[in-house]
Amino acid sequence: KKFVYDFMEGSMDLKPLLGGKGANLAEMTRIGLPVPSGFTVTTEACNEYYVKNTVLWDELKQEIFQHLSYLEESSGKRFGDIHNPLLVSVRSGSVFSMPGMMDTILNLGLNDESVEGLAKVTNNERFAYDSYRRFIQMFGDVVLHIGKYKFDTVLEKRKQEKQVENDIDLTSEDLKFLTDEFKKIIEREVKHKFPQDVKQQLLMAIEAVFKSWNNPRAKVYRRINDIPDHLGTAVTIQMMVFGNMGETSGTGVAFTRNPSNGEKKLFGEFLMNAQGEDVVAGIRTPQEIQALNEKMPDAYNKFIELCELLEKHYMDMQDIEFTIERGELYILQTRNGKRTTNAAINIAVDMVDEGLISKKEAIMRVDPQQLDQLLHPTFDEEDLKNAEVITRGLPASSGASYGKIYFSPEDVVKANSSGEKAILVRHETSPEDIEGMVASVGILTARGGMTSHAAVVARGMGKCCVAGAGEVKIDEASRIFKVRDQVFHEGDYISLNGNTGDVYSGEIKTENPQLTGNFQIFMGWADQYRRLKIRTNADTPRDTKQALEFGAEGIGLCRTEHMFFDDTRIPVVRRMILSRTIEQRKKALDLLLPMQRQDFKEIFEAMGEKPVTIRLLDPPLHEFLPHEEEDIRALAKGMEISYQQIKEVVSDLKEFNPMLGHRGCRLAITYPEIYQMQVQAIIEAAVELKKEKGLEVVPEIMVPLVGELKELQYVKDIITKTVDEIIEDSGVDIKYLVGTMIEVPRAAITADEIAKDAEFFSFGTNDLTQMTYGFSRDDAGAFIKEYVDKNILEKDPFQRIDRDGVGKLMEIAVDLGKKTRADLKIGICGEHGGEPNSVEFCHMLNLDYVSCSPYRVPIARLAAAQAAI
Ligand code: ADP
Ligand code: MG
Ligand code: MG
Numbered sequence: 001k002k003f004v005y006d007f008m009e010g011s012m013d014l015k016p017l018l019g020g021k022g023a024n025l026a027e028m029t030r031i032g033l034p035v036p037s038g039f040t041v042t043t044e045a046c047n048e049y050y051v052k053n054t055v056l057w058d059e060l061k062q063e064i065f066q067h068l069s070y071l072e073e074s075s076g077k078r079f080g081d082i083h084n085p086l087l088v089s090v091r092s093g094s095v096f097s098m099p100g101m102m103d104t105i106l107n108l109g110l111n112d113e114s115v116e117g118l119a120k121v122t123n124n125e126r127f128a129y130d131s132y133r134r135f136i137q138m139f140g141d142v143v144l145h146i147g148k149y150k151f152d153t154v155l156e157k158r159k160q161e162k163q164v165e166n167d168i169d170l171t172s173e174d175l176k177f178l179t180d181e182f183k184k185i186i187e188r189e190v191k192h193k194f195p196q197d198v199k200q201q202l203l204m205a206i207e208a209v210f211k212s213w214n215n216p217r218a219k220v221y222r223r224i225n226d227i228p229d230h231l232g233t234a235v236t237i238q239m240m241v242f243g244n245m246g247e248t249s250g251t252g253v254a255f256t257r258n259p260s261n262g263e264k265k266l267f268g269e270f271l272m273n274a275q276g277e278d279v280v281a282g283i284r285t286p287q288e289i290q291a292l293n294e295k296m297p298d299a300y301n302k303f304i305e306l307c308e309l310l311e312k313h314y315m316d317m318q319d320i321e322f323t324i325e326r327g328e329l330y331i332l333q334t335r336n337g338k339r340t341t342n343a344a345i346n347i348a349v350d351m352v353d354e355g356l357i358s359k360k361e362a363i364m365r366v367d368p369q370q371l372d373q374l375l376h377p378t379f380d381e382e383d384l385k386n387a388e389v390i391t392r393g394l395p396a397s398s399g400a401s402y403g404k405i406y407f408s409p410e411d412v413v414k415a416n417s418s419g420e421k422a423i424l425v426r427h428e429t430s431p432e433d434i435e436g437m438v439a440s441v442g443i444l445t446a447r448g449g450m451t452s453h454a455a456v457v458a459r460g461m462g463k464c465c466v467a468g469a470g471e472v473k474i475d476e477a478s479r480i481f482k483v484r485d486q487v488f489h490e491g492d493y494i495s496l497n498g499n500t501g502d503v504y505s506g507e508i509k510t511e512n513p514q515l516t517g518n519f520q521i522f523m524g525w526a527d528q529y530r531r532l533k534i535r536t537n538a539d540t541p542r543d544t545k546q547a548l549e550f551g552a553e554g555i556g557l558c559r560t561e562h563m564f565f566d567d568t569r570i571p572v573v574r575r576m577i578l579s580r581t582i583e584q585r586k587k588a589l590d591l592l593l594p595m596q597r598q599d600f601k602e603i604f605e606a607m608g609e610k611p612v613t614i615r616l617l618d619p620p621l622h623e624f625l626p627h628e629e630e631d632i633r634a635l636a637k638g639m640e641i642s643y644q645q646i647k648e649v650v651s652d653l654k655e656f657n658p659m660l661g662h663r664g665c666r667l668a669i670t671y672p673e674i675y676q677m678q679v680q681a682i683i684e685a686a687v688e689l690k691k692e693k694g695l696e697v698v699p700e701i702m703v704p705l706v707g708e709l710k711e712l713q714y715v716k717d718i719i720t721k722t723v724d725e726i727i728e729d730s731g732v733d734i735k736y737l738v739g740t741m742i743e744v745p746r747a748a749i750t751a752d753e754i755a756k757d758a759e760f761f762s763f764g765t766n767d768l769t770q771m772t773y774g775f776s777r778d779d780a781g782a783f784i785k786e787y788v789d790k791n792i793l794e795k796d797p798f799q800r801i802d803r804d805g806v807g808k809l810m811e812i813a814v815d816l817g818k819k820t821r822a823d824l825k826i827g828i829c830g831e832h833g834g835e836p837n838s839v840e841f842c843h844m845l846n847l848d849y850v851s852c853s854p855y856r857v858p859i860a861r862l863a864a865a866q867a868a869i
Pocket of ligand 1: 036088089090091092099100101102103104106238239240241242243275276277321322323332333
């Protein structure tokens with residue numbers, strides 16, 4: 001089996017094998033771009049390495065050294081040569097880009113002898129030792145796991161002694177000194193000398209990259225981004241080119257379009273006399289890419305030309321790494337650039353206008369989950385006028401947010417889990433901070449540019465981020481930061497504007513965005529292609545209006561019990577529940593009737609004649625009851641019965657397993673008058689609207705928790721009798737449907753029976769998942785995380801439909817249901833209705849619609865379009 005591919009043998013199509021980086025380097029080589037030569041060890045080799053219990057086997061080593069000797073031939077240099085050594089980088093790269101998550105080593109092949117050769121052959125001792133000290137540090141960090149800071153401390157100390165500010169001001173003597181000190185650190189930390197054998201260096205580095213696939217931050221990143229663990233990483237070995245050879249050399253990163261707003265203009269940064277990560281790591285403040293035009297017009301023009309070429313070739317916005325070695329331009333990486341959703345939509349729409357991509361392709365370019373970013377608030381204009389700007393940084397990732405400041409990712413995670421909005425304030429972020437970044441509402445850094453770690457990661461997550469706010473002086477130990485003479489303590493509020501880079505003290509109110517322009521054009525295209533209808537779960541007129549703005553085509557789930565929790569209603573509801581006779585209960589229900597009728601009227605009216613599915617009362621009754629002694633006493637007083645009596649009823653209603661207890665249609669079988677009242681409210685609302693406004697509302701009345709046809713028949717009988725009476729009395733004819741939720745497994749597997757009396761099905765996949773797995777929804781959170789960490793479950797089944805189990809039941813229910821009733825309307829109303837992967841599954845099952853919370857409606861619209869393409 002072939003485990004190593006030369007750049008000349010590969011192409012973009014081999015991405016699964018070569019990883020994104022390796023495949024694109026091969027592709028660029030193939031189309032004739034200036035890419036330093038090299039070869040890639042495949043992801044299969046990585047997986048094999050783990051199968052073989054993390055040892056590199058002989059055949060693989062031979063294949064690697066074979067390719068290394070080709071590289072020696074083509075470069076005219078020899079690996080480890082003491083006169084003119086070949087140096088290489090060892091780079092990680094998985095199929096899906098995971099920026100900064102795994103490790104790379106530069107300048108490999110240097111040792112105490114070859115560094116002298118490099119100094120002579122380049123006539124540049126400073127450069128040779130600059131490369132060597134970098135190599136030792138990276139090797140120490142990545143291969144030997146010695147904290148980077150141990151090296152940095154020595155470096156900083158030397159800079160102080162020499163009273164210089166930047167690395168580039170260090171002399172060749174200083175760098176030699178650092179080289180020696182760094183070697184000492186290694187010997188001290190790992191008890192053996194820094195390896196002088198270059199082949200050993202190479203093999204150790206390759207192993208380190210394989211191992212970095214499983215480092216904690218890479219694992220977290222994969223979990224957040226749904227990247228499977230079994231893919232493995234490729235390792236690319238590439239001849240070095242040097243941006244640190246002096247003032248005609250440099251390195252940089254650029255995006256072919258603005259990754260923050262999508263503007264069609266080259267966007268990037270570079271540093272002269274620098275190497276590798278210097279730009280990203282915020283070592284010095286980089287210059288804007290356009291300034292390269294003055295310094296080195298030839299290289300700049302060539303770069304512009306290549307950027308255009310790459311964008312056309314990949315038909316997408318590119319994120320490009322380049323290095324200039326003594327005036328000569330090299331491309332070191334290209335990939336489809338990460339971008340904010342705002343940019344993604346603008347770029348997709350622009351590229352359709354430019355004739356570069358089709359509408360279908362444009363739709364596929366935007367991640368539905370990410371639409372969420374756009375739906376979130378911006379600062380309230382009025383509030384903003386009075387707000388005090390304390391400082392300004394770079395507008396690294398758009399959006400607006402306010403929150404309490406915390407200085408460590410752990411504190412942010414803690415604050416977030418106790419329900420606070422937290423802003424992470426850091427000198428600069430590093431990949432270890434990732435969980436804190438996820439848990440934050442915004443990120444502020446004191447150092448680093450637009451392509452710094454914080455900026456890139458925040459944009460990917462759609463988090464608001466202000467980077468490189470140089471005036472912010474952080475004192476982590478005392479948990480404060482200062483801006484000139486102002487001091488901000490942990491827990492103080494600040495606000496961030498990721499569109500301008502402004503930082504404010506205090507909280508600034510935020511408001512909902514205007515979804516116009518390219519967003520509407522784009523969503524309009526999505527609507528052209530999707531087959532699924534998108535409904536919303538809405539319980540109040542306010543939710544309903546919001547959902548309509550987001551494009552909902554109906555209500556798939558209106559939970560009537562949410563109307564009961566209102567302060568003025570809950571006492572009446574409690575009275576109803578605590579009644580000991582039917583008469584008492586009916587009295588309480590009579591009070592609730594007009595309230596519910598009014599709610600339904602408003603919801604129906606807001607929806608026009610769009611379909612509305614209303615679920616009759618579902619939760620166990622004790623959820624409505626007071627449990628604190630104080631509340632029980634108050635209730636007793638109000639109802640003029642004894643405290644003791646109420647306490648008894650409350651404890652009678654207590655269940656061991658309420659989610660499997662007396663709830664759903666089971667309530668109606670015990671207390672038919674509750675559903676009677678609800679149906680009456682629904683139908684009377686429809687009657688009134690028809691009379692008053694001429695609206696033809698067709699209510700869809702939904703019975704929860706049915707598992708047995710006779711249950712449904714019993715309840716349906718109550719419903720039809722109630723409706724018939726109202727129609728007769730009012731003389732107004734109302735069309736309506738009676739259907740059921742499919743959420744008990746028995747209902748799914750007897751769906752042909754159930755469909756005899758159900759005119760529609762709606763999958764309640766929350767309960768269906770709970771009962772299929774036997775995982776309590778309310779308790780499973782604690783252990784499901786373990787299941788996911790240990791790869792027993794790929795994903796929490798409450799978040800994404802479990803296609804093999806729960807999905808199978810759905811499939812059975814659809815088939816059986818349609819056998820009985822060919823025109824059966826079927827939808828889904830669980831949380832899954834707004835989750836793209838589950839939406840795709842619903843499309844495949846040929847459902848009629850999905851229903852989700854208002855803010856997820858645009859996500860579902862796009863996911864449904866993507867499923868149909
Ligand atoms: P990451 O995936 O973290 O971006 P890379 O493998 O791209 O890591 O490398 C890190 C840095 O080193 C990048 O700036 C890259 O351009 C630079 N680099 C990698 N290989 C070489 C090389 N052969 N010559 C010069 N610079 C290189
Ligand atoms: Mg890179
Ligand atoms: Mg349910």
